Every structure is written in structure tokens, then in C-alpha cells.
Amino acid sequence: MANSDPLRVGLVGTGYAGQRRAEAVAADERAELVAIAGHTQANLAALCEKSGATACDSWRQLIRQPSLDLIIVATINRSHAEIVRAALEAGKHVVVEYPLALDLEEARSLLDLARQQQRLLHIEHIELLGGLHQTLRQTLPRLGAINYARYTTLTPQRPITGRWTYHQELFGFPLCAALSRIHRFTDLFGPVVRVSGQARYWDLSATGAYRACLCTAQMQFASGLLADVTYGKGEVFWQAARTFELHGEEGSLLFENETGRLVRGDEIETIPALSRRGLFALDTTAVLDHLSSGEPLYVQSTASLYALEVADAIRRSATTGQAVTLTPPSS
Ligand code: NAP
Ligand code: BLA
Numbered sequence: 001m002a003n004s005d006p007l008r009v010g011l012v013g014t015g016y017a018g019q020r021r022a023e024a025v026a027a028d029e030r031a032e033l034v035a036i037a038g039h040t041q042a043n044l045a046a047l048c049e050k051s052g053a054t055a056c057d058s059w060r061q062l063i064r065q066p067s068l069d070l071i072i073v074a075t076i077n078r079s080h081a082e083i084v085r086a087a088l089e090a091g092k093h094v095v096v097e098y099p100l101a102l103d104l105e106e107a108r109s110l111l112d113l114a115r116q117q118q119r120l121l122h123i124e125h126i127e128l129l130g131g132l133h134q135t136l137r138q139t140l141p142r143l144g145a146i147n148y149a150r151y152t153t154l155t156p157q158r159p160i161t162g163r164w165t166y167h168q169e170l171f172g173f174p175l176c177a178a179l180s181r182i183h184r185f186t187d188l189f190g191p192v193v194r195v196s197g198q199a200r201y202w203d204l205s206a207t208g209a210y211r212a213c214l215c216t217a218q219m220q221f222a223s224g225l226l227a228d229v230t231y232g233k234g235e236v237f238w239q240a241a242r243t244f245e246l247h248g249e250e251g252s253l254l255f256e257n258e259t260g261r262l263v264r265g266d267e268i269e270t271i272p273a274l275s276r277r278g279l280f281a282l283d284t285t286a287v288l289d290h291l292s293s294g295e296p297l298y299v300q301s302t303a304s305l306y307a308l309e310v311a312d313a314i315r316r317s318a319t320t321g322q323a324v325t326l327t328p329p330s331s
Contacts, residue, residue: 006030006031007291008069010092011025011035011036012036012074013037013072013075015043018036023281028284031284033051033053035053035068039075059079063092070093071093072095074097077102077171077177093121094119096123097123097124098180100121100301102173114301124283125187125299130276130279135271135273136246143251147225147226149226151184151227151229153231155234157234166211173312174215174231178231181229182307182314189227190222192219192326194325195217198215202234202236211234213233214232215231215232216228216230243255250264251264258275258276259272286298
């Protein structure tokens with residue numbers, strides 16, 4: 001890319017993530033949002049109107065445009081892999097919101113394809129850019145060896161009728177879809193040796209839709225750390241919860257939403273975390289820094305793939321009722 005030519009971007013998806021991407025690209029002179037593909041006509045037209053991009057009838061038509069350099073995939077999880085594959089085959093760089101794919105083998109094969117094509121395949125993990133994660137990282141050395149960790153997110157939502165995030169095929173296994181829950185841990189604590197998991201759905205219909213789900217998992221890390229993850233959402237919950245706890249030899253760090261407490265005996269220190277807003281813009285800037293001046297990205301696609309491997313092992317455990325042992329990562 002010549003320095004003066006903005007990168008030409010195509011966007012698939014017009015929801016929350018898609019809108020944040022459109023704003024982030026518009027705000028950066030190194031890129032230009034050229035075309036968008038969506039789902040419902042009205043939402044597509046609205047985002048095109050706002051951003052000045054051209055509407056495409058389908059993502060296939062978008063990808064066929066030879067002038068596009070980069071495709072951002074911000075649509076429902078079920079479609080990620082198929083769109084990413086087509087975009088890489090067409091020689092485009094790709095940014096995809098997590099998860100890359102709902103199927104682990106497919107995810108692996110897409111990383112191989114990106115390597116063959118010598119194109120960027122960046123899987124967004126905005127949770128790493130958020131205040132909570134930054135604060136955890138900074139505070140970790142003060143806690144000593146971590147023995148136990150626990151992360152819970154419960155989201156009451158009603159009514160959920162028709163939402164794609166309450167549909168087995170469109171959303172995927174909950175901890176593969178909400179992969180950030182696993183990735184936070186693997187980013188901080190490295191490889192996992194053994195997992196077990198449970199999943200429950202309320203009023204699961206023949207079409208795959210449900211009105212609430214709850215997924216819990218236990219992970220044992222190579223470091224010895226034991227971790228519990230809980231992810232629940234929907235109409236059976238009434239109180240939202242977002243708590244992260246780390247219990248180390250030298251102290252405990254307890255976060256509830258954006259407020260943390262570091263506890264060491266009688267000493268209690270309040271630790272605030274920064275906001276969760278503006279993260280898609282940070283991710284977009286990181287991608288443009290990388291493509292324009294070769295700066296390293298904040299996350300590698302292999303790290304996302306590893307998190308998906310752990311999430312998939314939890315899925316298998318939830319299906320079989322047996323704990324699953326993971327083989328150590330090869331590199
Ligand atoms: P969203 O606001 O619900 O938007 C979903 C997009 O997919 C919209 O363009 C929607 O179009 C379209 N869509 C809905 N149902 C569809 C269907 N059945 N077939 C085809 N397209 C359909 O969701 P989002 O939060 O932006 O999530 C998009 C992706 O970003 C997901 O992969 C999610 O995991 C990832 N992500 C999101 C966040 C976040 O903060 N929201 C953070 C990290 C990762 P219509 O609205 O026109 O139906
Ligand atoms: C993650 N948020 C997600 C994901 C979805 C949503 C589908 C990916 C799957 C997951 O990790 O759970 C959807 N989030 C929503 C919706 C709301 C929401 C529909 O808060 C409705 C209010 N995302 C937002 C908004 C914020 C936001 C408004 O849509 C907040 C300011 C932040 N969502 C956010 C962050 C993540 C995320 C930071 C990464 C997950 C993490 O931090 O672990």
C-alpha cells in the first residue's frame with residue numbers, strides 16, 4: 001500500500017460491532033469504508049446513509065469487489081468462517097470479531113489459509129484492551145502465585161424472542177461464542193491441562209432457539225491454578241453480575257463490575273478499572289498500525305485458536321458428562 005492511499009475497507013454486519021467499526025474506520029485517515037453488506041434492508045440502508053458507504057446485496061457481492069483491501073466480519077457467529085474463507089481466497093486481509101469459527105477444525109484450517117495467502121487474519125479480542133484486563137495484568141505481580149480464579153457473568157434479558165444470540169446454530173456453544181471468557185484466562189495463565197463443563201438451556205425449541213442458557217466450566221491450568229467460569233443469560237435471570245476473582249499466595253483481587261478490591265489481611269485497597277467503551281476503535285487502530293507500519297498486534301490469531309480449543313473441550317465435556325484432558329500446545 002502506498003502511504004497516500006487509504007486502505008479500502010468492506011464491512012459485513014450492521015449491529016453494535018458493525019456500527020463501532022464503521023465509526024472507527026471513518027475516524028482514521030489511513031482507511032476508507034467503501035461498502036457494507038447487512039441482513040435487514042432498513043439497518044443496512046441506515047448505516048450506509050450514516051457512513052457514506054455503498055450498500056451491497058450480499059457479503060458475496062461485497063467480497064467480489066476487486067478494489068477492497070480489507071474485509072471486517074461483524075455479523076452472526078455462524079457465518080464467520082464461511083465469509084472469512086471466501087475473503088481470504090479472494091486475497092483480502094480479514095478482521096473478524098471473535099469467534100473465528102464455531103468449529104475448531106475449521107478455525108485451524110482458516111489460520112493455515114491466511115498463512116498460505118500471506119494475508120492478515122486478525123481475530124478481535126477487545127476484552128484484552130479493556131480496563132479490567134489491563135488492571136488484572138498490572139496487579140498480578142502483587143498477588144503472588146495464583147491458586148484460584150473465578151469469573152462470572154450473568155445477564156438478565158427479556159424478552160429474548162428472535163435474538164440470534166439465543167439460538168444454538170447462530171450463536172454456537174456459549175463458551176465458544178463468548179470466547180473472551182476463556183481467552184482472558186489463557187492470556188493471563190497459559191496452557192490448560194483439563195476441563196469439565198456443563199450447559200443448560202431453557203425451553204430449547206426444535207429450531208434451536210432458547211430463552212435462557214447457563215454454562216459453567218472448571219479449568220485446571222498447567223501452573224496448578226484452578227478456575228471456574230460461569231456464563232448465563234436470558235429470561236431466567238433477574239440480577240446482572242460481572243465478577244472476577246483472583247486468589248493468590250500474597251493477596252486476593254476481587255472485581256465487581258468496574259470496581260476492584262485488593263485484599264491482604266486487614267489491608268484493603270480500592271482499585272478502579274477503566275471503562276469498556278471505545279474498544280472497537282482501539283482494535284481498529286491496532287489493525288491499521290499493523291498494516292501500515294508493521295507494528296505488532298496486541299493479540300495473535302494462534303492465541304484465539306488456543307482459547308477456542310479450550311472452549312471446544314468444555315463443549316465436549318458438557319456433551320459427554322466426562323472431564324476432558326488437553327494435550328499441551330505444540331509450540
Ligand atoms: P448485533 O448487534 O446483534 O448485530 C448482528 C448483525 O448480524 C446485524 O448486522 C444483524 O442484522 C445481523 N443478523 C442478525 N440475525 C441474522 C441472521 N439470522 N442472519 C444473518 N444476519 C443476521 O450483534 P453484535 O454484538 O454486533 O455481534 C456481532 C459479532 O461481534 C458477533 O460475532 C459477536 O460475537 C462479536 N462481538 C461483539 C461484541 C459486542 O460488544 N457487541 C464484542 C465482541 C465480539 P439485522 O440487525 O439487520 O438483523
Ligand atoms: C461482548 N457483547 C459482547 C458479545 C456480544 C455482546 C454478542 C460477544 C459475546 C460475548 O463475549 O458475550 C452483545 N453487549 C451485547 C449487547 C449489549 C451488551 C446486545 O452490552 C447490550 C447492552 N457491548 C455492547 C455495549 C457495550 C459492550 C453496549 O453491545 C458496553 C459498553 C461491551 N461487549 C462489550 C465488551 C465485550 C462484549 C467489552 C467483550 C467481552 C468481555 O469483556 O469479556
